Amino acid sequence: MLNIGIIGAGRIGKVHGQSIKFHVKNAQVAAIADSFWTEESRQWAKEMGFTTYDDYHKILEDASIDAVMICSSTQTHAPISIEAIRAGKHVFCEKPVSKDLGEIKAVMQELEKTNLKYQVGFNRRFDHNFRAVREAVTSGKIGDPQIVKITSRDPDAPPIEYVKVSGGIFLDMTIHDFDMVRYLTGSDVEEIYVNGAVLVDPRIGEAGDIDTAIITMKLKNGALAVIDNSRKAVYGYDQRAEVFGSNGQVAVSNDTQSSAVISTTDGIIGEKPLYFFLERYMESFAREVSEFTEAILNDTPVPVTVVDGLQAVLIGMAAGKSFKEHRPVKVSEIQF
Amino acid sequence: MLNIGIIGAGRIGKVHGQSIKFHVKNAQVAAIADSFWTEESRQWAKEMGFTTYDDYHKILEDASIDAVMICSSTQTHAPISIEAIRAGKHVFCEKPVSKDLGEIKAVMQELEKTNLKYQVGFNRRFDHNFRAVREAVTSGKIGDPQIVKITSRDPDAPPIEYVKVSGGIFLDMTIHDFDMVRYLTGSDVEEIYVNGAVLVDPRIGEAGDIDTAIITMKLKNGALAVIDNSRKAVYGYDQRAEVFGSNGQVAVSNDTQSSAVISTTDGIIGEKPLYFFLERYMESFAREVSEFTEAILNDTPVPVTVVDGLQAVLIGMAAGKSFKEHRPVKVSEIQF
Amino acid sequence: MLNIGIIGAGRIGKVHGQSIKFHVKNAQVAAIADSFWTEESRQWAKEMGFTTYDDYHKILEDASIDAVMICSSTQTHAPISIEAIRAGKHVFCEKPVSKDLGEIKAVMQELEKTNLKYQVGFNRRFDHNFRAVREAVTSGKIGDPQIVKITSRDPDAPPIEYVKVSGGIFLDMTIHDFDMVRYLTGSDVEEIYVNGAVLVDPRIGEAGDIDTAIITMKLKNGALAVIDNSRKAVYGYDQRAEVFGSNGQVAVSNDTQSSAVISTTDGIIGEKPLYFFLERYMESFAREVSEFTEAILNDTPVPVTVVDGLQAVLIGMAAGKSFKEHRPVKVSEIQF
Amino acid sequence: MLNIGIIGAGRIGKVHGQSIKFHVKNAQVAAIADSFWTEESRQWAKEMGFTTYDDYHKILEDASIDAVMICSSTQTHAPISIEAIRAGKHVFCEKPVSKDLGEIKAVMQELEKTNLKYQVGFNRRFDHNFRAVREAVTSGKIGDPQIVKITSRDPDAPPIEYVKVSGGIFLDMTIHDFDMVRYLTGSDVEEIYVNGAVLVDPRIGEAGDIDTAIITMKLKNGALAVIDNSRKAVYGYDQRAEVFGSNGQVAVSNDTQSSAVISTTDGIIGEKPLYFFLERYMESFAREVSEFTEAILNDTPVPVTVVDGLQAVLIGMAAGKSFKEHRPVKVSEIQF
Known part of the structure; x- marks a missing residue:
């Protein structure tokens, strides 16, 4: 059973939270972080039974969390990716990795130093x-x-x-x-x-x-x-x-x-x-995370790589x- | 959250167990009973994390269980229905309620004495x-x-x-x-x-x-x-x-x-x-149990009654x- | 080139007249008979360039006419069929041959004495x-x-x-x-x-x-x-x-x-x-007459027989x- | 009834000949010309009952012919168009009018001097x-x-x-x-x-x-x-x-x-x-000629003009x- 932390509790973060809870067999949401919780989002997290944080670093610091899903705003994708890789987390990053090619290169370089999995959210x-x-x-x-x-x-x-x-x-x-x-x-x-x-x-x-x-x-x-x-x-x-x-x-x-x-x-x-x-595409959101989970658990290649993202x-x-x-x-x- | 006991771990019992676990929001499987467990079925129940019994009476005797799903062989539907009603459980019974009209009548008479919900499994x-x-x-x-x-x-x-x-x-x-x-x-x-x-x-x-x-x-x-x-x-x-x-x-x-x-x-x-x-019909199996669950939780009529079964x-x-x-x-x- | 006489200038008679003229290669309409010509029907026949008669016997008596199409009202189908067979004409008869089985039998008996073709109008x-x-x-x-x-x-x-x-x-x-x-x-x-x-x-x-x-x-x-x-x-x-x-x-x-x-x-x-x-079914009306025409010209069986009609x-x-x-x-x- | 002369007895010329004969109400093929008759084409013309010429000028010279259809090879479209216009014929010209813009211009200039109809064969x-x-x-x-x-x-x-x-x-x-x-x-x-x-x-x-x-x-x-x-x-x-x-x-x-x-x-x-x-597109070939015919008979605009062709x-x-x-x-x- 893989422990996943979700960073970003917006629309797509919620989609992933819900689909992991109900449709992904070998994974569970250990926590979800957002810096601006709305009343409605907090209520949703409570109903789901998810631990919530204001600071996503709590997730990166939690040794029991195996992987993070970066669902925050686009400009944070690359910096958080790098932080997460450095924290030893597998990463699922929503598209696009970045609108800045230098940032994508930095993520790729950081990734090359590790054996971590990095998947991009091309759910289709x-x-x-x-x-x-x-x-x-x-x-x-x-x-x-x-x-x-x-x-x-x-x-x-x-x-x-x-x-x-x-x-x-x-x-x-x-x-x-x-x-x-x-x-x-x-x-x-x-x-x-x-x-x-x-x-x-x-x-x-x-x-x-x-x-x-x-x-x-x-x-x-x-x-x-x-x-x-x-x-x-x-x-x-x-x-x-x-x-x-x-x-x-x-x-x-x-x-x-x-x-x-x-x-x-x-x-x-x-x-x-x-x-x-x-x-x-609701089913595809569950399937991409299932395959991400399996790639980690079986140490097999992820189906959508950072090169695909690039x-x-x-x-x-x-x-x-x-x-x-x-x-x-x-x-x-x-x-x- | 409704606690459901499943009686019968055959094909349809497993369908319901799995769909409740992954797709029904307000219910959980408290236990599943079968008098002839195969190795494969027991393994399945273990993976699902379900408590297993050989004797379904354990389910009927468990005060924390709100409702039972009768997924055993057809000739046991009516007798178990009556036992379950007497035990104060809401009942979801697979079709047909019975091939014997007298048995259906007996179920209906037992049911009339209570305020329990009774739904028949016309999933389509x-x-x-x-x-x-x-x-x-x-x-x-x-x-x-x-x-x-x-x-x-x-x-x-x-x-x-x-x-x-x-x-x-x-x-x-x-x-x-x-x-x-x-x-x-x-x-x-x-x-x-x-x-x-x-x-x-x-x-x-x-x-x-x-x-x-x-x-x-x-x-x-x-x-x-x-x-x-x-x-x-x-x-x-x-x-x-x-x-x-x-x-x-x-x-x-x-x-x-x-x-x-x-x-x-x-x-x-x-x-x-x-x-x-x-x-x-996989989705319909989840939906029929969801609506059964909601009928119990909200005390509203079930969508498929014993009269429909009759x-x-x-x-x-x-x-x-x-x-x-x-x-x-x-x-x-x-x-x- | 087969010479066809049409008996009956109602809706279906016109359909056949028009489709023979424009879509049937080896046949032409030699004449069309009706006992009650409307102004509009007469005008239509004129535009088509068809000879018109009030009495269908004129068609039966015309030695240059090879075949007749019986498009008159149902109760006349059988009697005219018999007359036409006796006059040595091949017959295409609209359905039903008759609502009276005795009449159908009479047509069949008359037909057996000859080598004439008899096709029933099951255009579909x-x-x-x-x-x-x-x-x-x-x-x-x-x-x-x-x-x-x-x-x-x-x-x-x-x-x-x-x-x-x-x-x-x-x-x-x-x-x-x-x-x-x-x-x-x-x-x-x-x-x-x-x-x-x-x-x-x-x-x-x-x-x-x-x-x-x-x-x-x-x-x-x-x-x-x-x-x-x-x-x-x-x-x-x-x-x-x-x-x-x-x-x-x-x-x-x-x-x-x-x-x-x-x-x-x-x-x-x-x-x-x-x-x-x-x-x-417009195309099928042309095709049934084309195949009727070919059956006559090649002396091959008609595709819809009087037994089919029966x-x-x-x-x-x-x-x-x-x-x-x-x-x-x-x-x-x-x-x- | 419009008299049409077809110039060119190749594939498309035959298509038009056949569709005029069987599907176009107000027109008939007066003659068809081709400089290289094959045995098979000559046989076809005979079956259709069409007068045949080796020289298309016979068509242009025939005062009883109202319109010509230019179905010859592409490089002859424009020159024959001009000859036909000068001969006072309405023209239906297969596409393209020409691959040479100067030739198209010449056709347009010739046409402007007349009240003749000129339609291009965009049958679709x-x-x-x-x-x-x-x-x-x-x-x-x-x-x-x-x-x-x-x-x-x-x-x-x-x-x-x-x-x-x-x-x-x-x-x-x-x-x-x-x-x-x-x-x-x-x-x-x-x-x-x-x-x-x-x-x-x-x-x-x-x-x-x-x-x-x-x-x-x-x-x-x-x-x-x-x-x-x-x-x-x-x-x-x-x-x-x-x-x-x-x-x-x-x-x-x-x-x-x-x-x-x-x-x-x-x-x-x-x-x-x-x-x-x-x-x-067989039906469309008949319809384009029907509408060409009607445009001539009713003196209304043709549905596909030389400008469309250009x-x-x-x-x-x-x-x-x-x-x-x-x-x-x-x-x-x-x-x-």
């Missing part, structure tokens, strides 16, 4: 649908991948205050899709071109960001990829993927609450996609550069 | 798809129900030894579908006619049972219903339902492991239905009579 | 979807058929005046489905049981008919079948079929005008089925008897 | 699925278009000899998709970027062409678009489209021969898409330039 790799796509690809059922298509649209734009500090759509939202391109094909990205626009909310444009994008990539294995993003799909969270290859295609569509189809004079009506990532950030930065300079950009142009 | 009422059908019906979206269609086919026939003691397909397998007809329409069944055959395995016929059936019913609300059953659908567990009404239709299809569709020279290939009831058995008996006498049979012909 | 046998089902069955892809399910619902009930003279739902509407059961399985029907109701329009009940039915059958090959009928499906013409067998299942769903799916805040909305039989009527009569006597009825109980 | 605009998408867009059902996605993949690459003279994938194959982007959105294209590769057949690369592409566009109305092309989808002709907007999305999927779904131990298997453009060529040329110069290219960079 653990989703039943995307796993089925990858399985079809790696099993050779569709032959050599030639075209990868990912549709990834949120049900609604985040608050404009969040947009301003998010680091931009590529590092905040598309980063999951960049990782998915790598996961589905097993190939790195060579070059990227961004076709972006502000079509959802002009304030997003005023904040220097975009809300709609079609992003094409050349992969190192020769395949082509495209991601289309929107911050606002009124019908709900649209999460699809296709890989087309020399022997066929595999595609996954959205999950719904039920398979009910209602036929009336208005048409044949199915359910909308599950609303947002909490509903859609690559997604590099692609995101190349995307930003492509949009800014209005030209295709090689990922290798990003200095690391 | 708690399934996301069937709930969506019922919701479409009760909300009036499809108008007055006119035709109800249920397809219910197992992936493979049970061992012939099981078939011999099962009480026949109607009380063993179709009983869920009989309950589903009542659940989806909110109406009792008036008359039934069975068109049955032995097409899967002649040994089932030799054992006096059938393995394939089309069963039509007239409901008290005037609607017509049909169930089609097979003991063996080679492509997997086929669980569908449709309700057609004056304003439209609602239909649900099978659940699959993922939405992956693979297109090759062989065709456009989707996944088979989830294999069998454990895979297909009605399904009465319909099953009328079905048997219809098949034997080769004519439509009114449920009221069955003496209770 | 020529539909792309139902052909795909039959192909899956006859190719052995699904093994031995065990359960056949047909859903056949009209978008709206016919005028009550029509219902009164229609001969009842079984000979008017379900007769297509009876033939479909035989077509999909290649087996005759042994026994039938009808579960019927008046749920759409009480005037249909007052006219001695029903508007909603679930009809189960035992087939001679041992399989079971079920048809569900409604005179009014508000979402449109619902025409589906499934055959389940020892090695799998084949199912067809409704056709729509396009595959467009619109996703909005209201749900994921597909198109309703094509409205009614003219829209849904069998569907016998099943329909057994259905009527079952409903009236409230019991399963063997088709062999109907005297022929 | 007349397809039931794409029409449903456009209807959803123009009716406002999905709000303002933001993202357009077109998947267009052939079932197999053409012979390499054809590839060498085809003018490249953009003017040969993608030109239909460029027109579709304009048709579905009602907007012109502003800028294009091509991400292309040779993944199907290296000989295509050796011929200076590509066989796989992801092409992104900015439209004048602010929306973004993406086309993905492959010369070889082993599962068949893949023709899909989606338009995503501020109020929702509309999507169309592939057409199949039937809706049959076969469920076996191998999975749930649907039919492959209709094989190639003849099967898939725009698609301009976009195709910008695509070629983008691929060659490895950068986004504005359509306005192409001199006209």
